[in-house]
Amino acid sequence: MADANNVEQYLLRPIGIVRSSLKRLEDCPKQNQDGAADAWVEIDPTFTEGLECLTPGCKVILITWLHKACRNVLRVHPRGNPDAPLCGVFATRSPDRPNPLGLHRVEVLEIKEKGLFRIRALEVLDGTPVIDIKPGISGSD
Amino acid sequence: MADANNVEQYLLRPIGIVRSSLKRLEDCPKQNQDGAADAWVEIDPTFTEGLECLTPGCKVILITWLHKACRNVLRVHPRGNPDAPLCGVFATRSPDRPNPLGLHRVEVLEIKEKGLFRIRALEVLDGTPVIDIKPGISGSD
Numbered sequence: 701m702a703d704a705n706n707v708e709q710y711l712l713r714p715i716g717i718v719r720s721s722l723k724r725l726e727d728c729p730k731q732n733q734d735g736a737a738d739a740w741v742e743i744d745p746t747f748t749e750g751l752e753c754l755t756p757g758c759k760v761i762l763i764t765w766l767h768k769a770c771r772n773v774l775r776v777h778p779r780g781n782p783d784a785p786l787c788g789v790f791a792t793r794s795p796d797r798p799n800p801l802g803l804h805r806v807e808v809l810e811i812k813e814k815g816l817f818r819i820r821a822l823e824v825l826d827g828t829p830v831i832d833i834k835p836g837i838s839g840s841d
Numbered sequence: 842m843a844d845a846n847n848v849e850q851y852l853l854r855p856i857g858i859v860r861s862s863l864k865r866l867e868d869c870p871k872q873n874q875d876g877a878a879d880a881w882v883e884i885d886p887t888f889t890e891g892l893e894c895l896t897p898g899c900k901v902i903l904i905t906w907l908h909k910a911c912r913n914v915l916r917v918h919p920r921g922n923p924d925a926p927l928c929g930v931f932a933t934r935s936p937d938r939p940n941p942l943g944l945h946r947v948e949v950l951e952i953k954e955k956g957l958f959r960i961r962a963l964e965v966l967d968g969t970p971v972i973d974i975k976p977g978i979s980g981s982d
Contacts, residue, residue, distance in 0.1 A: 752916060
């Protein structure tokens with residue numbers, strides 16, 4: 701990149717918000733296998749048309765904006781373990797990173813009304829902005 | 842959400858850029874299984890410290906900003922097939938969506954110098970901004 705000061709920036713607009721029983725950062729598990737709570741996703745009325753064809757049972761990738769993260773962190777101790785050697789944030793799942801996006805593989809359990817649906821096992825804080833929802837990811841394992 | 846006009850917005854700053862032989866949108870396959878090219882990722886010097894611990898052979902999720910996408914589209918024909926019924930964009934992998942993030946599961950093939958690495962099979966256009974890199978995704982299949 702020729703000049704870091706000339707890099708274009710992009711504006712993200714949240715499409716919705718997470719409603720969860722996890723009210724404090726210290727209550728949030730590091731990964732959703734670690735005992736995350738079921739949660740509700742509330743989509744802004746402007747964007748509910750984009751949910752058509754999503755039904756209970758669908759497995760989707762929810763993309764969140766981890767709004768409590770530190771954006772100027774480039775190296776961390778993985779999983780917050782001070783005994784683990786420092787690693788670059790792009791080699792870890794740390795929420796602290798330049799663009800704090802969270803990727804979460806979740807199952808749609810219930811659609812209550814237009815724009816409100818319940819998902820299984822999400823490890824993020826109540827009030828976390830939702831940025832995108834996708835049925836999968838390109839590439840292969 | 843109480844008032845859509847009061848929703849906070851967030852500024853994304855690209856951490857790097859894709860260098861690829863795919864120079865025109867019409868050359869890009871819909872998914873990287875469909876014959877995508879190997880590509881280089883060039884990380885801005887500001888962020889290269891965040892790559893520490895990434896090595897050849899690592900499988901990562903590259904998150905891009907699909908800067909040619911339409912952000913006001915909420916329903917599409919899946920895979921651009923006009924015979925397929927319209928679906929909400931959040932139930933498809935269409936690049937057209939309110940926040941046009943691309944998720945790509947790729948393998949790091951070669952690290953040439955600080956901030957420059959080659960990956961296998963990426964379906965996006967040369968010049969596509971890179972937003973984040975993660976070693977995996979939370980949740981289970």
